[in-house]
Amino acid sequence: MRVLLVTGKGGVGKTTVSAATALASADAGYRTLVTSTDPAHSLADAFDFTLGDTPSDIVANLAGQQIDGQRQLTKHWGQINDQLKAVFNWGGVTGIEAEEFLVFPGMDELFSLLEVNDHVRSGLYDVIVVDCAPTAETLRLLSLPEVLSWYFERVMPTERRLMRAARPVLERVTKLPMPSEALFEAADNIFANIESVRALLGDSSVTTARLVINPEKMVVNEARRTYSYLSLFGYAVDAVIVNRVLPDTIDDPYFKEWHKVQARHLATIDESFPDTQRLRLRLFGEEMVGIEKLRVLGAELFGDLDPVASFESRPPFVVSEEGTDVVMTLTVGYADEGELDVLRHGDELYVTVGPYRRSFILPDSLRRRVVSGAKLSGVELKVRFSPDQGTA
Numbered sequence: 424m425r426v427l428l429v430t431g432k433g434g435v436g437k438t439t440v441s442a443a444t445a446l447a448s449a450d451a452g453y454r455t456l457v458t459s460t461d462p463a464h465s466l467a468d469a470f471d472f473t474l475g476d477t478p479s480d481i482v483a484n485l486a487g488q489q490i491d492g493q494r495q496l497t498k499h500w501g502q503i504n505d506q507l508k509a510v511f512n513w514g515g516v517t518g519i520e521a522e523e524f525l526v527f528p529g530m531d532e533l534f535s536l537l538e539v540n541d542h543v544r545s546g547l548y549d550v551i552v553v554d555c556a557p558t559a560e561t562l563r564l565l566s567l568p569e570v571l572s573w574y575f576e577r578v579m580p581t582e583r584r585l586m587r588a589a590r591p592v593l594e595r596v597t598k599l600p601m602p603s604e605a606l607f608e609a610a611d612n613i614f615a616n617i618e619s620v621r622a623l624l625g626d627s628s629v630t631t632a633r634l635v636i637n638p639e640k641m642v643v644n645e646a647r648r649t650y651s652y653l654s655l656f657g658y659a660v661d662a663v664i665v666n667r668v669l670p671d672t673i674d675d676p677y678f679k680e681w682h683k684v685q686a687r688h689l690a691t692i693d694e695s696f697p698d699t700q701r702l703r704l705r706l707f708g709e710e711m712v713g714i715e716k717l718r719v720l721g722a723e724l725f726g727d728l729d730p731v732a733s734f735e736s737r738p739p740f741v742v743s744e745e746g747t748d749v750v751m752t753l754t755v756g757y758a759d760e761g762e763l764d765v766l767r768h769g770d771e772l773y774v775t776v777g778p779y780r781r782s783f784i785l786p787d788s789l790r791r792r793v794v795s796g797a798k799l800s801g802v803e804l805k806v807r808f809s810p811d812q813g814t815a
């Protein structure tokens with residue numbers, strides 16, 4: 424089973440690459456599904472083929488789907504939504520305003536990922552290619568399960584106990600609609616689903632992300648950042664696809680400067696992703712829409728490579744022993760020393776790069792130790808754990 428997440432900045436060619444990858448995968452004999460969690464769907468346009476909320480056959484071995492995020496939202500969030508709405512209404516927030524509070528941005532995409540999980544479990548496909556929303560959204564989305572799981576594990580059980588005791592009294596005194604036991608059950612259910620998606624996406628033997636970029640300054644910078652964050656969250660990036668590269672055969676003076684600019688960025692790309700498979704795709708002379716053109720594009724992109732092979736070369740972190748110390752090495756990709764923060768709290772290690780954070784539950788061997796240092800060297804962060812002198 425393979426799940427490929429195709430992501431990158433807006434307009435870089437994610438949908439085109441997703442479609443071409445899926446087609447190449449199907450042509451290679453894998454039962455393939457290409458699906459899109461980006462609410463602004465354009466897979467159907469790329470294939471020039473009508474696609475709906477349920478998978479439909481495009482060619483042999485290939486089905487396509489554009490998930491209806493709203494339907495997913497109603498399916499998973501409906502009950503909780505109704506309960507919370509009652510609370511908002513009690514507080515004087517009604518109508519559209521309440522609706523806006525109840526659904527946070529990215530939620531429909533999150534629930535679309537639950538659908539991807541269902542497809543994985545169905546056993547109907549060997550490969551699932553996911554055309555994701557642009558970088559920022561995808562990242563927030565991917566970190567969401569961890570944030571939610573933290574919340575559910577820490578806050579919910581307490582709330583629930585309190586609620587059981589306080590509900591009768593509070594309801595009488597305040598007329599505030601109290602969350603019912605059923606609400607907690609619905610929330611538990613969502614949490615279990617999200618947890619299982621997180622496990623699926625975090626399992627690099629199944630899921631890898633492919634970053635689509637263009638040789639342009641801002642795109643490259645954002646991709647370097649995305650790479651850090653994905654690594655930080657423990658998601659494997661197995662390929663960087665450099666799209667819209669000007670072919671060397673162009674000698675038109677109009678493009679001469681562009682050629683030089685691209686050459687510079689291509690060099691930066693090689694330096695930024697030394698451990699990751701880089702695949703180049705030229706800028707074609709026309710829009711690459713429709714099955715036949717996507718085939719041509721896929722053939723140029725992958726050449727003799729298996730389009731769905733995992734090109735991943737390094738796991739997100741490794742643990743090694745140095746004397747009596749244990750060193751945890753995290754591949755955080757590109758990061759500035761100034762943007763980094765490492766904090767130990769009980770069983771958990773919090774690592775921050777810029778505005779993003781991730782918490783690791785420490786393995787037993789590390790839990791008994793204290794963090795004695797953290798050092799960024801190149802794209803690696805080494806967190807040193809020393810024996811705790813206070814205990815035996």
Ligand SMILES: Nc1ncnc2c1ncn2[C@@H]1O[C@H](COP(=O)(O)OP(=O)(O)OP(=O)(O)O)[C@@H](O)[C@H]1O
Nearest residue numbers: 433434435436437438439667705706707709710711
């Ligand atoms: N290498 C290429 N050569 C020529 N045209 C291309 C190439 N790559 C993509 N295109 C065209 O560029 C346009 C945008 O590509 P695409 O829709 O795949 O980008 P995207 O990253 O999915 O955009 P969005 O962020 O809006 O979802 C499409 O019309 C596509 O056909």
Ligand SMILES: [Mg+2]
Nearest residue numbers: 437438461465
């Ligand atoms: Mg797109």
